[in-house]
Amino acid sequence: MAAEQWMLQTKRADFDEMAKFHHISPVTARIIRNREVLGREAVEKYLRGGLGDLYSPCLLKDMDRAILILKEKILQLKPIRIVGDYDIDGVCSTYLLYQALKETGAVVDYEIPDRIKDGYGINESIIRAAYEDGIDTIVTCDNGIAAVEQISLAKKLGMTVIITDHHDIRKDDGQEMLPPGDAIVNPKQEACSYPFPEICGAMVAFKLIQALYEAFGISKEKSFDMVEFAAIATVGDVMKLQDENRIIVKEGLKRIGNTKSLGLLKLIEKNNLDKDHITAYQIGFVIGPCLNAGGRLMTAKLALSLLLCQDEEEADRMAVELKDLNDQRKDMTKSGTDEAVKLVEEHFFQG
C-alpha cells in the first residue's frame, strides 16, 4: 500500500511558539496553520471545541419570531405539521423537529414531499392536504426557501408557515426572492448575520430546537441528546467539516453509541459496525446510504419510521429492510456500471 503523502506548506508563522501555547507538536501547529485556522481562539476551538462552543441560535435571523409563534401554537394545542425532504438531511431534520416538538407537548405530525411526483420540496398538494387535515401551522425543514408560490397558497388558506432551510436563496435582478413565511430561518439570507452559514438543514433545525427548549425551560442537555442526527446530516449532506460543523460531527460521532434511537442502533448492528467507534466514513458510505437508499419517498418514510420506532422487533425488521434496499441499489449501480463499460468497450475500443 502506498504511504500517504503529507504536504506541509511553509507559511510565515512561529510554529514553535504556537505549539507551546496550545500544547501540541510544531508539526500539528503547522498543519493547523495551513488549514487557515487563524488566531489563538480559533485554534483552541479547532483543537478542543465542544458543544459549548456552538453559536447561539439567537444569532439566526427570525429565530425569535419563530419561537414566539411556535410557543403560542404549542400551548394552544394547534395542529402543527413538519414538512421535510427525503434525502438524509431532510429525514434527520424531520426526525429532530418531530422529537423536539413532541417533547414540548405539541400536537404534531410530519410529511415528506414526493419529489418524483411533485418536484422538489413542499408542493401544492401537500399544502392542500394540510389544509384539509385542519393543520394550523406548517414548519418546513431542509426545504421551503424556494417555495414562493406554495407558501403564498398556504397563507391564502389561512395557515401559519415557519420556514427553516439552508439552501441558497434565488435572486431576481439582484433581489432576494423570499416566500411569504411568518418566520424564515435560513443563514443564507442577506439580512442574516449568522457567523457560519455553511450548516445543513438538520443543523438549522437543531438550532431551532435549542431555542425552543430554552423557551420551554427544557435543559440544554436534552438537546445535546440528539446531536448525533445533526452530525449524520452534516456528513450526509457533504458540508465542509469546519467551524461548527467540525464540532457537531466530532461530538455526534462520540455520542452515537448512546443514541436514544433504537432504530439507529439496529441499523448500525445490521451493518456490522461498532456503535462506539463510528467514523465519518461509515456515516457517509454505510449508514447514510441506508437512510437514503435510492432516494425514494418510500425509503425516506421507512427511514423515519425506523428512527422513531420504539419496538425492538419492528425496528429489527425495518433495519433489515433498509439494508436490503441499499444492497439492491448497490447491485443495480454495479450492473449499470458494468453495462456502461461493456457498451463503451464494444463501440469504441474494437480491435
Ligand SMILES: [Mn+2]
Ligand atoms: Mn440539505
